[in-house]
Amino acid sequence: MPEKDSGVVDELGRLWRSFRKSGDKDARDRLILNYAPLVKFVAGRVRSALPPSVDHADLVSYGMLGLIEAVERFDLDRDVKFETYAIPRVRGAMLDELRSLDWVPRSVRAKGRELQRVMMKLHSDLLRDPTESELAVELGCEVDEVRARLDATVAMSVVALEDLLTVSSEEGDRVSLLDTLPDLLVEQPGEAMESEVTRQALLQAIETLGERERKVIALYYFEGFTLARIGDIIGVTESRVSQIHSKSVLFLRARMAEILEAGA
Secondary structure (H helix, E strand, O other), X not given: OOOOOHHHHHHHHHHHHHHHHHOOHHHHHHHXXXXXXXXXXXXXXXXXXXXXXXXXXXXHHHHHHHHHHHHHHOOOOOOOOHHHHHHHHHHHHHHHHHHXXXXXXXXXXXXXXXXXXXHHHHHXXXXXXXXXXXXXXXXXXXXXXXXXXXXXXHHHHHHHHHHHOEEEOOOOOEEEHHHHOOOOOOOOOOOOOOOHHHHHHHHHHHHOOOHHHHHHHHHHHHOOOOHHHHHHHHOOOHHHHHHHHHHHHHHHHHHHHHHHHHOO
């Protein structure tokens, strides 16, 4: 998102101080209005990995609840930008509402669980992330059927990783563990976090993905790229990236469960 000029920054600072000092409702409403484009940005990213039946405007309305909460709870004394603080909460509000609607059909969940089970069996046998061709052989179907299953489970996979990898912040907020991890494409020191065991399990699980799958996860979750943009980078269609993303998330979810169970 573009940088704000100094005049806008000064005005935002005045609004924040006014809201924090006296609870100025007008200042609060103007802050929410100023940061509303952030909700549209996050909705666009989340929407890009969901089926056509999910409406962008609905995601925006869900995300506004997260933005309002973020504005009301943001601590000006913390050395963090508001956008950094707000984005996981806006996305979390969208995904929480999608979960509450329970809009993934039972048959899709069943096929997703079967695919996940076969993935982990092959991983145990091969000691690596199985290919779609290997999954097809194990399932007794064609590769196109495997990809169709991945397409069908994309809705489930979008919230699956967030469900599994959510920790509580010091303020009691639910924050995605992915937002506490360093960028996988850039070497940088990791920061302390509440659940080090879960963090290490995630990193270990990601390392067992294939190179292309790791890149999709890194670009989507850490770089903030859309599926279409990722497709341009790795040279495949947006639909294909969606399938790779679904396969990776199903695998990560099961692999992390194995790692955490083994360490219990």
